Amino acid sequence: MRPHHLAWSVCLIPIIAAHGSFLFGLWEGVANECVPYVGGCTSISRAAREGNAIFLFRGLMMPVAALLVLFWYLQSVWLKQITQKAHFWTFVSGAIGALFLILYVDFLGTEGDFYRFLRRYGTTLYFALTVLAQMFSIRSLQQKSAELDTHIRRYLNLQFLLMVLYWCLGIANVVIKATGVSWADQSENVIEWHFALYMSFYFGLSAMMWKRSRFDWQFSVGKP
Template sequence: MPSDQRIKLAPLGFFTAALTLFIIHLCWLIASSQGFIDWCNPYWADCVSISKTGRNGIAYFFFKGGIISACVLQGMIWQLCRYWLLSLGTKKGGALPYLGWAAAVALIIYTLSLGHSGDTFRLLRRFGVILYIGLSYICFISVESGLLQSHLKSAGKAMLIYSKGLLAVALFSLVLDAAMGDEYDRIENAFEWWLLGLLNLQLFWLAALWRYNGAHITVASRN
């Protein structure tokens, strides 16, 4: 007889969102306690970049292992989002699996280039993080566009407003960069921390929506 097993998607979403934030803050704590970086508030001026927390000591291994694991999980999230949208009756988000895995690969490139000096690795880090944030943002927009065509339309509208706010923060940072010149270096890292935090907050939101909607996958077997 056939046997079906339902696996809820919400726990995967919550774990994935929490993992990235946990790892970067853990590495900040370890690197600070081991003296590789100065004690400071990463969400304020004159502190360190996210990448610097994982360049030395034990934090180096936690950062690489944790972030690469999060990359794989995020790729799975976007793959599952495609099927979830289909189950909601919308054909939006057809490119989600490709964009999602491309974002994951970009972040892996960024992570693997940490701890290495030289212009090439610096370029890889910059390319990786910009591509990751950009593609992840497009993935969220794709999901939200799909939700607008489903019975979860109100949630899609709210998430879309949030995404626009996130874009406004990113554009504001560029305006400050142009206006402040070298002084912007004092707050550049803080914007990086805030943007990544806000991006992951949206992933928590997606997981909460999965829980509300009862999103799941079914594993079936025939005895």
């Protein structure tokens, strides 16, 4: 498997896990029927823990956590090749975020306020630290944008656009919840589905960058 295949795995497996779990719930008759990106009838967590969908979600997302640690190691090595600088914090942020993904997935489906707190704690820090690592990476590449291949620069611009979307979604969520409108929970679910999808797209764009630059395992050994 080439490095860009690993990056595609980190992109596609979470998408398959979330949507597959929702469709599995529909098939079992335990999930609400709607388009979650529009209706917000369920969150990703709720869709994943309804019925037997939890086994599909856990079975796919646990390996993703390990792949994410490897991805951020490779990303930091790739960035070092381009910038001639170490990217320790990019790796650390992404790797710790992956550990919190394990915490979230492990306690998914458990009952009680304490376990609910751990799930929310895990998913919040997973998203926050993963996005932080993405921000570090984008900023490092932007500083060398004039030296980048045209296609890689285009993919970088798309990653930056995703980052703008993250912030817009986050601000919208805060504003809607602050207003206390009756549909705030549904709105939060809609935003969560979009946010998770766009966050996965980042890794697909990274895969195309790696492939374009011919990044391979033989160039991947070293300090981040």
